[in-house]
Amino acid sequence: MWPNSLWDLVERSRPGPREMRSLLLEEERPVEMVKWVSATPKNPPAAPGERNPRMTLNPDLVALASARNIGAMATIKRDGRPRLSTVNFTLDLATATARISVLDGRAKVDNLRRDPRASIFVTSSDGWTYAVLEGTVELSPVAMASDDQTVEELVEIYRVIRGEDHPSWDEYREAMVADRRLVARLRVEHAYGLTRPQYASTT
Numbered sequence: 001m002w003p004n005s006l007w008d009l010v011e012r013s014r015p016g017p018r019e020m021r022s023l024l025l026e027e028e029r030p031v032e033m034v035k036w037v038s039a040t041p042k043n044p045p046a047a048p049g050e051r052n053p054r055m056t057l058n059p060d061l062v063a064l065a066s067a068r069n070i071g072a073m074a075t076i077k078r079d080g081r082p083r084l085s086t087v088n089f090t091l092d093l094a095t096a097t098a099r100i101s102v103l104d105g106r107a108k109v110d111n112l113r114r115d116p117r118a119s120i121f122v123t124s125s126d127g128w129t130y131a132v133l134e135g136t137v138e139l140s141p142v143a144m145a146s147d148d149q150t151v152e153e154l155v156e157i158y159r160v161i162r163g164e165d166h167p168s169w170d171e172y173r174e175a176m177v178a179d180r181r182l183v184a185r186l187r188v189e190h191a192y193g194l195t196r197p198q199y200a201s202t203t
């Protein structure tokens with residue numbers, strides 16, 4: 001039977017008592033705001049290549065951040081507003097360091113040279129849970145030769161993110177030099193996010 005009016009259609013689509021109760025239960029499911037311990041004078045950030053033994057990692061945040069390799073990176077513009085761009089990254093849990101391949105001369109690199117503070121925002125596949133990694137970025141030298149240390153690190157980052165070898169490493173290495181690529185290493189000093197307790201067991 002067709003509805004006689006738009007109002008009839010709305011009324012027919014309205015959830016009944018049982019459906020409404022189900023929706024309320026869904027909305028009442030607990031969520032948890034979690035964070036890593038911030039770096040302080042008594043809890044300083046780790047030296048490059050070292051993990052801070054006093055930095056506590058929440059397993060739900062780690063599961064979320066390490067399960068993704070695409071996020072939004074925020075750097076600080078001259079006027080103080082954030083500049084966001086989508087980046088591929090890899091998170092090293094042993095050193096609490098996120099690494100990103102970036103292009104010399106781009107706005108985010110110029111921003112990082114002026115102010116090394118940055119964040120990476122990562123979400124779950126449904127977008128309802130998230131993790132934010134905050135820290136200070138160290139920039140590698142620009143790739144100048146196909147066998148220099150920067151290119152070697154870029155090769156490693158490619159392998160970790162893609163999980164496979166490049167079809168032609170010679171071409172890849174040459175492209176890194178031609179593009180004036182470098183590595184941005186974000187040393188995570190603080191992290192926060194919103195995560196469901198059951199997140200790690202449902203992914």
